[in-house]
Amino acid sequence: MSLNPYLTFDGNCEEAFKTYEKVLGGKILAMMPHEGTPAAEHVPAEWHKKILHARLQIGDDVLMASDAPPGRGEKMQGFSVTLVLKDPKEAERIYDAFAEGGTVTMQLQETFWAHKFGMLTDRFGTPWMINCEKPMAA
Template identity: 50%
Template sequence: MQIVPYLSFGGKCREAFAFYQCVLGGEITHMMAARGTPAEPHVAPENVDDIMHARLVGDGFSLMGGDAPPQMYAAPTGFSVSLQFDDPAKGKQVFDALAEGGAIIMPFEATFWAAGFGMCHDRYGTPWMVNCETV
């Protein structure tokens, strides 16, 4: 079994997944909009190019997401996507890239449990924790 985070966006999924691919690496294996699918007639014309399903797969991770219908979208709360690194320099690099244009909740720094830890919301509103445990 795998646990795979599924992120919702308010019309920015395509842009967000291109950003995540740039920051995290990997390959976008799915990027499906409603246009041209059996779902198209059930989607408002202004939303047919929104992403119904996206998937980014990389070394040791998978991330999925899509654009929620406008009346159903809410900013994410109550969770964080947690990234674990062995190398604090790599963790800091990823943290800084994710935080750029977003909001830093806790700066990336050494803690009593980690050689580096930070929390941020990226420019798309996704909450992230970057952790480099020493335990």
């Protein structure tokens, strides 16, 4: 079994996933527009190039997404995509990249459980937690 977050965007899925691919060092495995699929007849013509399904491989993990058709999108809330990193410098790099144009909820900082932990919503509306944990006591 695997557990893969599926995000919905308001028309900027392609831009978001290209950014995530670059920042997270992943690889986009799918970026399928509505155009050329049976789904195209269910969205306005100006929406045909918007993304019906995207898949981003990041290590052994997968992040998937699409553009919600007009009038069907909802703000992403009530969850966060959490990245667990080993390197505090890498945590800072990713946090800084996602904070650019986004909204910071909690500055990246040391906590009692983490070398670095921070929360933000990026400019695409995705909520993130960046966590660089300290070793846990047995």
